[in-house]
Amino acid sequence: MIKVDHISKHFEHTQALSDVSLEIDKGEIVSLIGPSGSGKSTLLRCIHGLEHPESGKIYLEDEWMDPSDEEKFRAQRSKMGFVFQHFNLFPNMTVIENCTLAQINVLQRSQEESEKIAMQYLTRVGLAEKRDEYPNKLSGGQKQRVAIARALCLHPEIMLFDEPTSALDPEMIKEVLEVMTNLAEEGMTMIVVTHEMGFARKVGSRVVFLDSGKIVEDAPSDQFFEHPQSDRAKDFLSKVFYQ
Numbered sequence: 001m002i003k004v005d006h007i008s009k010h011f012e013h014t015q016a017l018s019d020v021s022l023e024i025d026k027g028e029i030v031s032l033i034g035p036s037g038s039g040k041s042t043l044l045r046c047i048h049g050l051e052h053p054e055s056g057k058i059y060l061e062d063e064w065m066d067p068s069d070e071e072k073f074r075a076q077r078s079k080m081g082f083v084f085q086h087f088n089l090f091p092n093m094t095v096i097e098n099c100t101l102a103q104i105n106v107l108q109r110s111q112e113e114s115e116k117i118a119m120q121y122l123t124r125v126g127l128a129e130k131r132d133e134y135p136n137k138l139s140g141g142q143k144q145r146v147a148i149a150r151a152l153c154l155h156p157e158i159m160l161f162d163e164p165t166s167a168l169d170p171e172m173i174k175e176v177l178e179v180m181t182n183l184a185e186e187g188m189t190m191i192v193v194t195h196e197m198g199f200a201r202k203v204g205s206r207v208v209f210l211d212s213g214k215i216v217e218d219a220p221s222d223q224f225f226e227h228p229q230s231d232r233a234k235d236f237l238s239k240v241f242y243q
């Protein structure tokens with residue numbers, strides 16, 4: 001479904017990604033893990049077309065995502081839902097308005113249809129009764145569940161998550177991981193940057209471990225956690241498990 005073909009990306013003096021290649025099939029749940037600054041967000045943002053690699057290409061369903069072909073690029077991007085660490089809800093809009101805005105503006109759905117679809121997904125994340133609240137009245141976990149519902153309203157074929165639980169208090173992490181686990185069980189293709197090793201191990205089908213802008217390991221989850229191959233991955237796992 002996604003093919004990342006030899007991409008590199010630098011910012012000023014930082015080589016954020018060096019010659020990264022990766023293929024993700026439909027239905028895979030890929031956990032992107034690695035130390036801070038290893039390039040996880042940059043890789044996810046390149047896949048979503050928020051950043052452009054200076055070399056290499058991204059393919060979605062065998063079609064190159066060419067940023068210069070603006071209309072097609074926009075259509076390709078709209079097949080991917082993106083969930084941010086800090087939710088990125090519009091603070092001046094209610095929950096339902098957050099969920100209908102892009103449906104109306106991007107997909108040209110009617111107000112009525114957009115609201116119906118929004119309510120389906122808000123119900124799925126357990127927040128139907130919050131439809132008319134503003135984000136500042138919600139807990140962090142609720143905000144993130146709204147952000148997930150908002151992304152799902154566009155019927156994405158793949159969901160990208162960038163540390164969706166890192167900004168949450170511990171007691172709210174579980175409710176967000178539950179929503180993500182349900183999505184995974186329904187067969188959604190997902191790429192998840194996460195420090196939740198329990199989630200990566202139990203729900204993820206595969207782990208891609210990045211260090212210094214390179215993929216150091218790419219293995220089925222069980223294999224990665226039971227038998228990491230590289231010293232870097234062993235060192236990383238020893239820290240996240242025993243800290």
Ligand SMILES: Nc1ncnc2c1ncn2[C@@H]1O[C@H](COP(=O)(O)OP(=O)(O)O)[C@@H](O)[C@H]1O
Nearest residue numbers: 011014015016035036037038039040041042043
């Ligand atoms: N917009 C940016 N401007 C300058 N440097 C950046 C930018 N985004 C990322 N970087 C740098 O690129 C490297 C990889 O960053 P990032 O992809 O955010 O890593 P991670 O998500 O794994 O923590 C880091 O050294 C970071 O400081």
Ligand SMILES: [Mg+2]
Nearest residue numbers: 040041042163
């Ligand atoms: Mg990051």
